[in-house]
Amino acid sequence: MFDNLTDRLSSTLKKIKGQGRLTEDNIKDTLREVRLALLEADVALPVVTDFIEQVRVGALGQAVQTSLTPGQAMTKLVQAELVKVMGAANEGLNLRAVPPVVILLAGLQGAGKTTTVAKLGRWLQQTQKKKVGVVSVDVYRPAAIKQLQTLADDLSLTFFESDVSQKPVDIAKAAIDAAKRKFLDVIIVDTAGRLHVDADMMAEIKALHAAINPIETLF
Ligand SMILES: Nc1nc2c(ncn2[C@@H]2O[C@H](COP(=O)(O)OP(=O)(O)O)[C@@H](O)[C@H]2O)c(=O)[nH]1
Numbered sequence: 001m002f003d004n005l006t007d008r009l010s011s012t013l014k015k016i017k018g019q020g021r022l023t024e025d026n027i028k029d030t031l032r033e034v035r036l037a038l039l040e041a042d043v044a045l046p047v048v049t050d051f052i053e054q055v056r057v058g059a060l061g062q063a064v065q066t067s068l069t070p071g072q073a074m075t076k077l078v079q080a081e082l083v084k085v086m087g088a089a090n091e092g093l094n095l096r097a098v099p100p101v102v103i104l105l106a107g108l109q110g111a112g113k114t115t116t117v118a119k120l121g122r123w124l125q126q127t128q129k130k131k132v133g134v135v136s137v138d139v140y141r142p143a144a145i146k147q148l149q150t151l152a153d154d155l156s157l158t159f160f161e162s163d164v165s166q167k168p169v170d171i172a173k174a175a176i177d178a179a180k181r182k183f184l185d186v187i188i189v190d191t192a193g194r195l196h197v198d199a200d201m202m203a204e205i206k207a208l209h210a211a212i213n214p215i216e217t218l219f
């Protein structure tokens with residue numbers, strides 16, 4: 001996702017390189033392209049609208065330094081705003097809660113959720129010295145549960161069984177209880193991929209989120 005966004009943004013910003021100065025007009029064109037790039041990268045509309053407005057106000061309100069070309073000035077503004085939106089500090093995961101700390105992975109099909117569960121689990125276990133359990137509530141594809149199990153076995157993460165006849169909320173709650181009994185520090189819940197336009201699946205993740213109250217939800 002970030003690669004696509006990077007490509008789009010660089011070609012957009014290249015277009016105004018070499019132009020004499022920032023005008024209402026070429027800012028408008030550039031902002032339109034940046035807006036499209038962000039929307040194509042699935043950034044939420046309110047975030048995009050706010051982002052564009054911030055950059056626009058910054059561009060119009062600020063005299064371009066003589067050492068910068070208009071393209072560079074615009075790049076700088078977009079970059080500064082991106083840093084602001086993404087979070088200027090590199091924040092760590094919040095693990096200072098009563099264990100087991102619950103982390104929920106949500107997102108699109110094929111986005112890399114299951115792989116991320118495994119990578120995150122490994123990192124927490126090896127680097128952070130946490131006892132980590134993983135569980136899959138993807139009851140739509142038996143292979144998805146098996147995929148997580150294989151990864152968990154390879155990485156020596158505690159794997160909690162689930163099967164497609166169970167409800168996601170029940171699976172997650174049972175796994176959290178089991179993690180408590182095993183004195184695990186963290187439990188990572190892998191979910192089925194979903195689109196925000198799928199109302200049933202969105203209701204499901206909402207219910208799951210409400211039921212297990214994760215300390216972190218990663219998309
Ligand atoms: N190149 C690359 N491939 C990845 C990465 N993460 C996951 N994948 C691959 O993308 C595919 C989908 O990943 P998966 O974790 O199953 O996605 P999920 O459907 O969201 O659970 C798999 O073939 C993964 O091997 C990554 O960081 N880089």
Ligand SMILES: [Mg+2]
Pocket residue numbers: 113114115138144190191192193
């Ligand atoms: Mg998966």
